[in-house]
Each structure stands twice: as structure tokens, then as C-alpha cells.
Amino acid sequence: MTGFSFTIDGVAVTAEDGETIMEAADAAGIYIPRLCDHEGLRHQGSCRVCTVKAGGRSVSACTQPAQAGQVVENETPHITKLRRDLVEMLFHEGNHLCPICEASGNCELQAMAYRLDMTAPTKFPYLEPCRPLDASHPDIALDTNRCITCGRCIRASQEIDGKGVFGYVGRGIHRRVAVNGADLADTDAAITDFAISKDVCPVGCIIRKGIGFATPIGEREFDSGLIGHKIEEKKRD
Amino acid sequence: MTEQRKARIATASLAGCFGCHMAILDIDERLIELMKLVDVDRSPLTDIKRFTRRCDIGIIEGGCCNEENVHVLRDFRRNCDVLIALGQCAIMGGLPAMRNAIMHSDAPLRECLDEAYITGRYIRNTTHNIPNDPALPLLLDEVYPCSEVVEIDYNIPGCAPSGDVIYETLAGLLSGKFRGFERDKIRFD
Numbered sequence: 001m002t003g004f005s006f007t008i009d010g011v012a013v014t015a016e017d018g019e020t021i022m023e024a025a026d027a028a029g030i031y032i033p034r035l036c037d038h039e040g041l042r043h044q045g046s047c048r049v050c051t052v053k054a055g056g057r058s059v060s061a062c063t064q065p066a067q068a069g070q071v072v073e074n075e076t077p078h079i080t081k082l083r084r085d086l087v088e089m090l091f092h093e094g095n096h097l098c099p100i101c102e103a104s105g106n107c108e109l110q111a112m113a114y115r116l117d118m119t120a121p122t123k124f125p126y127l128e129p130c131r132p133l134d135a136s137h138p139d140i141a142l143d144t145n146r147c148i149t150c151g152r153c154i155r156a157s158q159e160i161d162g163k164g165v166f167g168y169v170g171r172g173i174h175r176r177v178a179v180n181g182a183d184l185a186d187t188d189a190a191i192t193d194f195a196i197s198k199d200v201c202p203v204g205c206i207i208r209k210g211i212g213f214a215t216p217i218g219e220r221e222f223d224s225g226l227i228g229h230k231i232e233e234k235k236r237d
Numbered sequence: 238m239t240e241q242r243k244a245r246i247a248t249a250s251l252a253g254c255f256g257c258h259m260a261i262l263d264i265d266e267r268l269i270e271l272m273k274l275v276d277v278d279r280s281p282l283t284d285i286k287r288f289t290r291r292c293d294i295g296i297i298e299g300g301c302c303n304e305e306n307v308h309v310l311r312d313f314r315r316n317c318d319v320l321i322a323l324g325q326c327a328i329m330g331g332l333p334a335m336r337n338a339i340m341h342s343d344a345p346l347r348e349c350l351d352e353a354y355i356t357g358r359y360i361r362n363t364t365h366n367i368p369n370d371p372a373l374p375l376l377l378d379e380v381y382p383c384s385e386v387v388e389i390d391y392n393i394p395g396c397a398p399s400g401d402v403i404y405e406t407l408a409g410l411l412s413g414k415f416r417g418f419e420r421d422k423i424r425f426d
Contacts, residue, residue, distance in 0.1 A: 098425035099396035128338035
């Protein structure tokens with residue numbers, strides 16, 4: 001492995017051969033917003049919230065390999081606006097009613113909206129789709145109204161659990177995450193699966209029954225700091 | 238010539254739970270400072286039902302679920318220079334907007350009323366009728382955010398917004414120094 005350096009927003013960052021822009025940025029304490037990417041899972045590059053400009057071209061930082069001498073733009077007004085538009089469209093595409101959601105405060109979609117200053121309604125219409133709720137499993141419920149089809153549960157179930165409980169069905173805007181059976185109880189999903197664990201689903205779609213409000217609203221993960229602050233704290237050290 | 242006077246504020250609760258009005262009271266003792274700067278015109282806090290004069294700031298809690306909400310909201314837009322949507326219901330529909338989509342029905346309003354008054358397991362409605370007194374405002378097909386009915390100038394997010402955020406926003410607007418929210422103060426819950 002040989003090291004090289006490139007710049008993100010003018011800051012010199014070192015990377016190893018084969019590392020993505022995001023991996024190098026994380027190691028350097030520079031946070032690049034992301035929703036579909038999760039540590040330990042294969043990079044997918046589908047949510048595009050991690051879009052950066054590398055050499056003037058828009059690329060997803062979670063899949064694009066870093067290159068020596070590359071000039072990467074991350075937090076420019078233009079890119080921040082683009083990311084906010086993407087996150088707003090995710091809010092409008094599903095039924096994301098934060099006040100009624102038990103994931104509120106732990107939700108990465110919501111936390112991304114905070115970080116990107118999404119405080120006002122937008123020109124986009126709310127699509128308000130009718131999506132099913134699957135409470136068949138004794139320990140797990142799925143409220144697909146909140147799913148943003150990031151596919152983290154799919155990759156976690158396939159790669160870590162070796163099960164394949166979840167998968168994509170449909171194409172384009174109709175693409176959804178579905179379970180490998182008539183309902184969740186019909187699959188071999190278990191509450192101990194990594195795919196079901198707290199950090200995999202970024203929103204409130206995968207619900208672990210019986211623990212919903214164990215931590216009250218106001219004392220949750222993103223009540224104590226903006227999303228990404230743990231990565232940014234590395235830079236200060 | 239500039240008239241030296243206090244700013245006039247009006248408030249209303251539409252399809253909301255009055256939680257945002259309670260949150261206004263969470264300003265606590267700073268209310269005394271605020272009241273040196275403002276007069277409260279039409280508001281549930283004063284029990285004044287109609288605008289006595291044009292107001293500088295109108296504060297709206299809740300979205301629009303019936304025709305009376307729309308009427309009140311338009312009246313506020315006509316009579317207020319600056320209109321603020323306070324809280325998630327006013328901004329994006331909030332809890333009442335659950336009836337728009339989550340009922341999983343082609344006629345969500347009908348199904349909502351049926352379950353609330355006729356078929357629900359825990360109701361005691363001996364008449365088996367859905368209330369239809371002519372004095373009741375007609376329900377809209379859906380619950381609408383305020384911004385879909387009138388132009389909104391500022392949005393204060395939260396369910397309910399904290400007293401701090403409400404106070405800082407109002408104080409900022411009154412002094413002309415409001416420049417948006419600190420990122421770590423934004424909450425949707």
C-alpha cells in the first residue's frame with residue numbers, strides 16, 4: 001500500500017491506494033454527509049447525498065476512489081443546496097411525520113435535514129403514498145412509510161447475517177424494499193440480526209418492538225450533536 | 238414620519254393541539270421583556286376574536302383540516318405584514334396529516350370518520366351517525382400545510398418548538414436581526 005495526498009475543500013488529505021474519497025475524508029476528520037453508506041457494508045452509492053465535485057465532476061464520495069492530486073469540493077454552497085434538495089425529495093417521497101415517529105432524534109434522515117438547514121416546506125408536493133405496515137413478526141415491525149430504500153438492511157442481511165431477508169423489488173420510483181416471504185414472520189429474520197440492529201436502518205422503518213420510547217425524545221443521539229460530529233471531532237484532536 | 242409604537246402580534250391555532258401556544262408560554266419570564274415590545278391583538282391568549290387593526294406579525298399554529306381553518310388563515314394573511322408558521326403541523330401538516338395517507342384507503346376521510354364515529358371498537362355513539370350539524374365547519378379532503386394555502390414568511394420548526402427558539406426568533410424579527418436558525422437548534426420533534 002502506498003500513500004498519496006489530495007485536497008478536500010483546500011485541506012490536504014492523505015489516502016491509501018484503493019480508498020474511496022469518503023474513507024479518506026473520515027480518517028482525516030472531514031465529514032461528508034451520507035445516508036445509504038454504512039461502515040462495514042459494501043458501498044452502494046445510491047442516495048447521492050455524499051455527492052462531491054472531484055476534478056469538477058459530480059461523483060458519489062462513498063464509491064469514488066481517491067486519486068493523487070485530486071481537487072475535491074465538499075461543503076460549497078452549491079453542493080449543500082444539491083444535498084438539501086435530495087433530502088427534501090426523500091421527505092416528500094415517503095410519509096415522514098417526525099412528531100409521530102419513534103425514531104425521531106435517532107433518525108439519520110431527520111438529522112441530515114437539521115445539518116442541511118431544512119427548515120421550510122419546499123416547492124415539491126408531498127406524494128403521500130399508501131405503504132404497508134408489517135407487524136407480523138413477534139419482535140420486529142416494518143413501517144415502510146418511512147423507508148428511503150437506502151438498502152442498508154439488504155446489504156447487512158446478505159453480507160453480515162448471510163440470510164437475505166430483505167431485497168429490492170420494482171424499478172425507478174416504484175423500487176421498494178421487500179422481505180423474502182409473505183411477510184416478515186414468514187422469513188428467518190431474528191431480533192439478533194445485524195440488519196435489525198439499531199444502526200442499520202437510518203430511519204424508523206425497522207422497528208424493534210417493546211423498546212420504542214425507552215430513551216425519551218430530547219435525549220437521543222442527534223439531540224446532543226449534529227450528524228457527523230463524531231467524525232469531525234477527530235480533526236480537532 | 239415613523240410612528241413610535243409597539244409591534245402588534247396576532248396568533249391562532251388551526252388544526253393543532255395548542256401545544257405550540259403552550260410553548261409560547263414557555264418563554265417564561267422573558268415574556269415580560271417581550272410584552273414591553275409588543276401588543277397582542279387577535280389571539281386565544283387575549284380572547285380577541287377579530288382583528289382590531291392591522292398587525293405586524295401573525296403566528297399560526299396547525300395546518301388546515303377544515304374550511305374554517307382556511308378562512309382564518311386567509312384572514313391572517315390579509316391582516317398581518319409577516320406571517321409565521323409555528324410548529325410542524327403548520328409547516329407540513331403534522332399529526333393531523335396522518336389521515337392523508339396512513340389510512341390506506343381510496344377514501345381516507347370517509348374511513349377516518351367511520352372509524353372515529355361508527356366502526357371503532359371503543360366508541361359509544363348510540364346514534365351511529367357522523368356529526369353533520371350545519372354549524373360544524375366542513376372537513377377538507379386532506380390536511381394541508383399553511384404554505385399550500387397562503388404565502389408564509391417564516392417557519393419555526395418543532396413539535397412543539399422550544400420557548401427559547403420562539404423567543405429568539407420573535408426577538409430577532411422585532412429587532413430586524415433574524416438571520417435563520419442555528420443548525421443545532423433545529424428540531425422536528
